Amino acid sequence: MTEVQLLQTIGMSVVGLGGAILLFVKARFVRVMAFVAIVLGAFSLVALSVPQMASMPPAVEKIDVASIKEKKELAAIGQKIFFGKGQCALCHTIGSSEGRCPDLKGVGAKLTREFIYESLTQPQAYVYKDYEHVGQAKFFPAKMPYINKKPIGLNNNEILAVIAFLQSMSGEEVTINLSELAAPGPAGSGGRKDL
Template structure:
């Protein structure tokens, strides 16, 4: 028996109790309480009749490495991760937007190397992009980029490489990520992707 059915039975019981009170009890106070019980029971039944909706986290995209044959396959998976588990679209846009909370990613795969993108995703504070869209001195974007390879997002290396493939494909660039770089489940982790630079640098994004 589902929770909704249980609540509906409780509502019917409350209504039934109210009806019995009105029929057999002469006390004015108890009759008022019975009427209130009937009204509350009816409201609960109406509320439970409305389709219930739950706010759930985005479904995680499982990567079946055996099914990935081409870089385009990786980009397809990366697109799903970008808009779901990766939560990238919550702050980033693909195209100009005055309300963007983080830099626009349109053409980012053509502007930055895959090593730079990998570092930006796993060490987001190594480079700070400034917002030049408005008058006055440039300032930092309102949203701080999280470490997507750590909780609560926690993308794996395979997922990050797939997102990079999507960003490159979206920018019209050849995908430099190869399916052979994906780590098989249970295999020893491969050497990390080389960082673009070691030092922390602040980079101002041109208009």
């Protein structure tokens, strides 16, 4: 018996029991509760008759710096970090004014990689004063966090991957050389399983 069949059987038993109470029991309170049970049983049966689908967590991905052979792959990893662990996309957008912070479209072409690196690790060192938010100002008090410190805490390789992604997103040549990537340490600094 599958789980669905088991639940269906339970649902039908509840409805049946409720029906029997309505037929044989006179006490008002019990009757009302039986009525409630019938309604709930019927609801479960309807829910069991629509397509059943559980949502599984995705397969765990491991990133191994040593296996990267192309800059394209590095940019692809950077894309995952940008929208995932790096939490960049919580504020920044690429090509939309909907974000709360500067839009990063074409940023890889506008800024040098050194500047981007500094912006990520020393966010308050140089702040564009002429940055204007497009559209209505939004009140989400947040300032750029240190990306290489807690709670986000990307390591050097991951930051380089993000820069590679930003450059390739802007249609630029990726200037990160694969040789710059630090070999993964014994603790596996190159990738984390919850990436």
